Amino acid sequence: MIITVKLFASFRSGRFDIKSCEYPPGTTVADVADSLKLPQGELGIMMINSRHVKLERVLVEGDTLALFPLLGGG
Amino acid sequence: MDKIARIDMGAAGGPKVTVGGLGDYAGLGGRAMTSLMVAAEVHPLAHPLGAENKLVISPGMLSGTTGSMTGRLSVGCKSPLTGTIKESNAGGQAAQVLARLGYAAVVLEGKPATDDIYKIYINKDGIQVIMDNSLKLMNNYPVIEKLRKEYGDKVAYMSIGSAGERKLLSASIACTDPELRPTRHCGRGGVGAVMGAKGIKAIILDDAGMKMRPPKDPEKYRDANRKFVEGLRKHPVTGEGLPAYGTNVLTNVLNEAGGYPTNNFKSGQFAKASDLSGETQAALEISRGGNATHGCHRGCVIQCSGIYNDKDGNYVTKQPEYETVWSHGGHCGISNLDTVAKLDYMDDNIGVDTIEMGVTIGVAMDAGLAEFGDDAGAIRLMEEVEKGTPLGRVLGSGAAITGKVFGVERVPVVKDQALPAYDPRAVQGIGVTYATTTQGADHTAGYAIATNILKVGGDVDPLKTEGQIELSRNLQIATAAIDSTGMCLFIAFAIMDQPETFQALLDMLGSFHGIEMTGDDVVALGKKVLSAERDFNTRAGFTKHHDRLPRFFYNEPIAPHNQTFMMKDEELDEVFNW
Numbered sequence: 001m002i003i004t005v006k007l008f009a010s011f012r013s014g015r016f017d018i019k020s021c022e023y024p025p026g027t028t029v030a031d032v033a034d035s036l037k038l039p040q041g042e043l044g045i046m047m048i049n050s051r052h053v054k055l056e057r058v059l060v061e062g063d064t065l066a067l068f069p070l071l072g073g074g
Numbered sequence: 075m076d077k078i079a080r081i082d083m084g085a086a087g088g089p090k091v092t093v094g095g096l097g098d099y100a101g102l103g104g105r106a107m108t109s110l111m112v113a114a115e116v117h118p119l120a121h122p123l124g125a126e127n128k129l130v131i132s133p134g135m136l137s138g139t140t141g142s143m144t145g146r147l148s149v150g151c152k153s154p155l156t157g158t159i160k161e162s163n164a165g166g167q168a169a170q171v172l173a174r175l176g177y178a179a180v181v182l183e184g185k186p187a188t189d190d191i192y193k194i195y196i197n198k199d200g201i202q203v204i205m206d207n208s209l210k211l212m213n214n215y216p217v218i219e220k221l222r223k224e225y226g227d228k229v230a231y232m233s234i235g236s237a238g239e240r241k242l243l244s245a246s247i248a249c250t251d252p253e254l255r256p257t258r259h260c261g262r263g264g265v266g267a268v269m270g271a272k273g274i275k276a277i278i279l280d281d282a283g284m285k286m287r288p289p290k291d292p293e294k295y296r297d298a299n300r301k302f303v304e305g306l307r308k309h310p311v312t313g314e315g316l317p318a319y320g321t322n323v324l325t326n327v328l329n330e331a332g333g334y335p336t337n338n339f340k341s342g343q344f345a346k347a348s349d350l351s352g353e354t355q356a357a358l359e360i361s362r363g364g365n366a367t368h369g370c371h372r373g374c375v376i377q378c379s380g381i382y383n384d385k386d387g388n389y390v391t392k393q394p395e396y397e398t399v400w401s402h403g404g405h406c407g408i409s410n411l412d413t414v415a416k417l418d419y420m421d422d423n424i425g426v427d428t429i430e431m432g433v434t435i436g437v438a439m440d441a442g443l444a445e446f447g448d449d450a451g452a453i454r455l456m457e458e459v460e461k462g463t464p465l466g467r468v469l470g471s472g473a474a475i476t477g478k479v480f481g482v483e484r485v486p487v488v489k490d491q492a493l494p495a496y497d498p499r500a501v502q503g504i505g506v507t508y509a510t511t512t513q514g515a516d517h518t519a520g521y522a523i524a525t526n527i528l529k530v531g532g533d534v535d536p537l538k539t540e541g542q543i544e545l546s547r548n549l550q551i552a553t554a555a556i557d558s559t560g561m562c563l564f565i566a567f568a569i570m571d572q573p574e575t576f577q578a579l580l581d582m583l584g585s586f587h588g589i590e591m592t593g594d595d596v597v598a599l600g601k602k603v604l605s606a607e608r609d610f611n612t613r614a615g616f617t618k619h620h621d622r623l624p625r626f627f628y629n630e631p632i633a634p635h636n637q638t639f640m641m642k643d644e645e646l647d648e649v650f651n652w
Contacts, residue, residue, distance in 0.1 A: 006330070008323075008326050008327070008330075008353065009315060009318070009319055009323055009326075009352075009353060010314065010315075010318065012353065017348075042310070044310065044528065044529060044530075045327060045527070045528060045529055047330055047331060049634075050330060050331055050332040050343075050634050050635065051537070052331075052527075052529070052535070052536070066330045068326075068327060068330075069310060069314070069315065070309075070310035070311055070315065070528070070529075070530060071310075071311060071315045071319075071323050071324070071327060071528060072311035072312070072315060072316060072324075072524065072528055072530055072564065072567040073315075073316065073320070073321030073322065073323055073324040073352075073378075073396050074321055074324065074396065074397070074517055074518065074521055074523060074563075074564075
């Protein structure tokens with residue numbers, strides 16, 4: 001299945017900003033992070049289609065997954 | 075900090091300075107000082123620009139010490155924008171210098187009989203109030219340039235621009251940064267108009283010959299400060315994200331979450347948000363020889379700011395904050411960072427709140443004064459404010475006034491203060507804070523974004539109502555306390571996640587005063603401040619019916635979540651029920 005992965009802030013270094021990726025059915029957020037060598041401890045904000053999700057969430061065809069490190073501001 | 079200076083601008087024969095002890099205000103600083111004093115001494119029905127209002131300027135409880143992050147200065151008064159009590163705080167050098175000079179507060183009182191303008195010079199020998207009409211209607215950058223020739227570079231400056239002199243309701247008070255740029259503003263609520271009404275153009279703070287404020291237990295204080303700094307450095311937000319990208323790292327986050335108010339709150343996502351993002355901004359700043367990591371005051375270890383240059387490498391402004399990039403950017407359909415930087419410079423120079431001003435321009439765009447996405451149109455409207463034309467005075471008086479004058483229904487304000495950069499329909503928790511804070515819509519008063527969106531300090535679903543009341547209540551209490559310490563609010567990211575860093579903060583507060591501080595003491599301080607503020611607002615005529623968002627947030631769902639603000643009125647009324 002094809003999903004769109006968006007990376008932000010320091011996660012972009014040596015990777016990409018946005019990319020269409022092919023993953024097997026049943027792939028979780030944790031699987032995607034592993035495939036991109038993003039340590040789970042550094043994951044701060046995870047969203048699928050603009051909603052926050054957890055690591056174990058299973059992706060489906062057409063999803064957009066956004067991954068951010070822990071961030072703050074205001 | 076063992077004295078309070080009162081300057082009566084209306085005294086017969088000219089301004090009169092009285093320096094006294096702390097009295098009932100012993101031990102207070104920052105927001106606790108400004109709010110308790112305004113609540114006790116200002117008539118709640120006073121006209122904010124009249125003789126009965128007071129402008130209270132107070133460094134935080136730990137300002138002027140060797141403690142890191144202690145450079146916040148609070149300014150308080152009855153707000154001409156909201157009619158409520160107001161505390162507006164800023165970084166820059168002023169708090170540290172004023173605290174080392176020994177003043178827990180400088181209070182501007184009364185009303186001058188003439189339209190002369192004055193500057194106040196404070197040094198180790200005392201306070202002078204000097205008439206200087208040569209500064210009339212000058213803006214902040216040229217004023218500081220002129221004053222530097224007279225007072226030099228080893229001082230801190232506070233000033234108002236032309237907006238403050240014109241008593242515009244969005245007028246700010248500028249504090250200089252370590253390089254003496256007037257870029258750190260007590261922005262919200264029109265505090266600059268109150269300073270203008272007192273006839274004060276600038277305050278020069280000179281701490282030559284003064285020492286750091288000594289803690290009661292120096293060894294424990296030093297140790298606590300070291301642990302505190304370690305905690306800030308090791309937390310990913312305060313140690314990595316904020317230094318590298320600044321607050322504007324939030325553009326992509328809020329846009330992705332569908333909570334980025336676009337084109338005056340008509341959508342929760344902006345197609346061109348990426349062009350405005352912190353990632354883009356930091357790369358641009360570095361490529362132009364600017365700086366993406368800069369502290370607003372000495373002793374800051376987070377260094378969330380930066381320097382924004384033009385394409386030729388010339389200084390334009392400090393790194394615009396997330397709220398500014400949003401208000402002048404996505405809120406107005408503008409996606410060019412150079413336009414935002416120019417507007418940020420104009421805000422700082424004229425001396426207006428970037429949130430109020432940007433939101434107002436978006437409301438003006440809804441009224442047809444310019445198209446959304448019209449960069450030149452936005453600049454033209456700001457030039458009206460700079461010139462002080464009738465249109466400029468309307469715009470400079472904020473979103474509520476502008477909406478009324480031009481017949482706009484969608485005006486994002488609470489208690490007439492403009493909403494910041496988070497849509498309450500997509501982030502229900504921040505809507506609770508906007509509605510109920512004593513200050514008018516203000517994100518910093520109880521930053522529910524942390525747990526709703528950033529997942530720092532806990533996890534509350536931003537699209538649901540559950541848990542939001544308690545969250546906002548606890549954040550508002552904690553914030554009122556932090557705003558009193560002189561600490562930058564950004565320490566909250568680390569102390570919410572790391573108990574040992576919170577303990578280090580308690581130990582700093584305790585060892586400075588030679589007492590034991592507990593978390594309960596901090597909560598008690600926060601409640602005391604909020605209670606005084608609420609009491610003032612009640613006496614000023616505010617009721618629970620003012621603790622609501624504009625109706626369009628309840629009636630118009632917003633994409634992509636197609637939700638409205640769902641908190642019930644009865645729930646909002648429980649925020650201060652402790």
